[in-house]
Amino acid sequence: MAIGDLVEERKSLISKSKLYEELKIKADLSIDGVNIEKEALHALDVGGEIQEQVHSGFEMDKETHVGIELPASFRLPNGLVSPFKWDKSSNYTIALENGKFILVKKGNKLFEVDFQKRPKYYSLKTSDGQPMHNIATFVNDSNISAFYSNECSYKDKGEDCLFCNVNATKDTYAEKEVIFWKTPIQIGETVAAAYEEGIADHVTVTGGIIPERREIEYYLDVAEEIQKRTGLKDFNGTAVIAAPLDLSNIDRLKEAGYRTIGLNIELWDKNFYQTICPGKARNSGGWDHWLKSIEYAAGVFGHGRVRSNIVGGIEPKEKTLKGVEYFSSIGVICLPSQWCANPGSALEGHRTPEPSWHLDLAEKVVRLQKKAGITYDQAHDASNNDTGLSHDIWKIEDGLI
Structure with a gap:
């Protein structure tokens, strides 16, 4: 190896070392x-x-x-x-x-x-007068997220996921920030504005659990409005849905123009799932059907175009890693989030594992996903948040930061 190459390699190692030192602090934060x-x-x-x-x-x-x-x-x-x-x-x-x-x-x-500087589209309004920053939020690294509804049908049955505070958040901030239901036109206009500004090239459409037929038809309308207002047939969108009992609805979302799809299983261990996610366990076919839906989606959308989140820190690490390993083997992106006991959730006041626990999990997850041939570009396109620890490790290892 030439001396110049050795110098560059050393500089790269030093830079990587500094980034990992910074990542430890970020994990604490x-x-x-x-x-x-x-x-x-x-x-x-x-x-x-x-x-x-x-x-x-x-x-x-x-x-x-x-x-x-x-x-x-x-x-x-x-x-x-x-x-x-x-x-x-x-x-x-x-x-x-x-x-x-x-x-x-x-x-x-x-x-x-x-x-982070405020995006320009945050100061704009939709054609019906709603502030665009309440329609779709800028997350980071060219992602925006349209949380179309704070409604979760599990609340009425007392079956909210125990780590989730979506209903409590709506009740707390309803007067100022929360638009209960975003229309497809509002989302289409906001996505077009963010894309035109050049701050984003990927949109995630997500929300609380609602009845299947209502959800699917809504997502189809949103895709149509985004395409109409951006002029893009492939608008790089991720549809995050509940596991549909009718699996052909997954095909409909692909045909409508969504590039990726998210079906969040939340926990890999079935016993934890029954306790922590009672609504998902008793509806939408339960854990087994959620997995079946994810497998089906992988066949429809393709390798690296389906994601399923696991909430990192609730079940034992080895359980989560088994789930990640299986998802990796079928080309599904799984980058566990770092669970924190949020206000208003049933687990408020509980404690998540130490930052080092989450860092170790993230490192192992990235190795599993990369070994399966999943690329960072695919992880980016299927995710609505590039600020997770796994994303950072991936970017550091690939020299993207």
């Missing part, structure tokens, strides 16, 4: 959250220059904060993006010093951070 000093929050133009949190689906902070605008995310020095999860008791605090925002841990200054 993802699990333990971050506080922010009043002076620092007041100095941020949240909702003006800086992108604000929009509670279209879930509250991810440690506590609710009606009337207090908080930033959506912030960037660490080497390019990793951390969602802003507010926790006043965190060991980490963002402070203001000489006009700069500094991340501090237990009184020790770590480094400067900056915040």
Whole structure:
């Protein structure tokens, strides 16, 4: 190997090492959250220059904060993006010093951070006067997410997933932020505006569990409106649905123009599933039918075009990894999320595993997915959030950051 190549390789290893050091801090922030000093929050133009949190689906902070605008995310020095999860008791605090925002841990200054700028389309309105930032939120790395409804039919039966706070979030923020039901036209106009701005090239359409026929017809209407308003037949959309009893509805979504599909099984262990996800266990055919639907979708959409989330940190790690290994073997993307006990969920007050536990899981997950021939581009196209630990590891290993 030439000397020049050795130098470049060494630089790459150093850069990778720095990124992994930063990732450890990000893992802490993802699990333990971050506080922010009043002076620092007041100095941020949240909702003006800086992108604000929009509670279209879930509250991810440690506590609710009606009337207090908080930033959506912030960037660490080497390019990793951390969602802003507010926790006043965190060991980490963002402070203001000489006009700069500094991340501090237990009184020790770590480094400067900056915040995600507010997309231009956030200041626009739909043709019927609704703010576009309430229709589809910018997540990160060219993703937007249209959470079309806060309705979840499991609530009325007392069968909400125990980790989920979608119904509680709707009740908390209904007056200011939540549009209960987004119309296909509203979503089509908002996606077109975000695509035209150049900030996004992928949209996830998702929401609470609703009756199957109503859900499928709605998704078809949304696809039609996005195509009409963007001029794109392939608009790079992910349809996140409940497992349909009629599996041919999966074919209909593919024919309508969705490139990818999401069917979130949530947990791999059936016993955990019965307890933690009572609505899914007793409806939509239960765990076995959810798996059957995912397998069927893999045959329709193809390798790397189906995703199924597992909530990382509720069941034992080896159980989750068995699920990831199986999904990898059939070309399904599975990048477990980092579970935090969110306010309003039945598990509020419980504790997730240590950050190192989640990092280890993420590393093992990426190895399994890459071994199965799934690419980062496929993971990106099928996901609505590129800020997870698995995404970061994938980008670091592939030199994408």
